[in-house]
């Protein structure tokens with residue numbers, strides 16, 4: 001795998017280090033998100049939920065920007081093809097398109113959910129007039145992010161494994 005542009009990952013697949021790191025980051029985000037929703041929904045720990053969701057949103061933003069830079073600079077298609085100069089197959093492009101639908105949706109919805117929550121839930125955050133909106137859209141944002149993670153893993157498997 002030495003001839004591909006960029007640094008090889010640590011999972012032992014054809015993927016780059018940035019890809020492997022992103023697979024891990026999305027796993028950590030999924031766990032933190034499920035835990036944070038459990039804390040607010042079942043245990044009603046609103047402050048804890050806020051302390052998780054804001055860094056989670058900011059952390060994701062930083063990770064995505066760094067990841068995009070790496071992928072744009074070094075490319076990924078040769079690694080997906082398994083040959084220097086190669087192109088990704090139709091299945092790989094389809095998996096990427098499905099992933100991008102969820103990723104773009106999440107990138108647009110998350111900032112709206114976070115900014116509205118910070119503005120309207122008060123400090124310390126408490127249920128109130130904003131609850132109905134948040135209870136409708138925050139679960140959509142959460143499920144959207146989990147589907148973003150799942151579809152990223154499918155893309156990774158199709159493109160870089162086997």
Ligand code: HEM
Nearest residue numbers: 046050053113114117118125126127131135138139141142
């Ligand atoms: C994208 C980021 C966020 C997601 C995905 C998210 C997700 C959720 C979910 C799934 C619930 C449970 C809704 C239900 O009971 O049906 C919830 C409740 C809540 N969240 Fe968030 N949340 C986010 C950001 C925030 C932020 C930044 C704050 C505080 C500033 C916040 C404050 C609350 C509060 C106070 C509730 C309880 C609402 C109520 O039951 O009346 N959330 N959130």
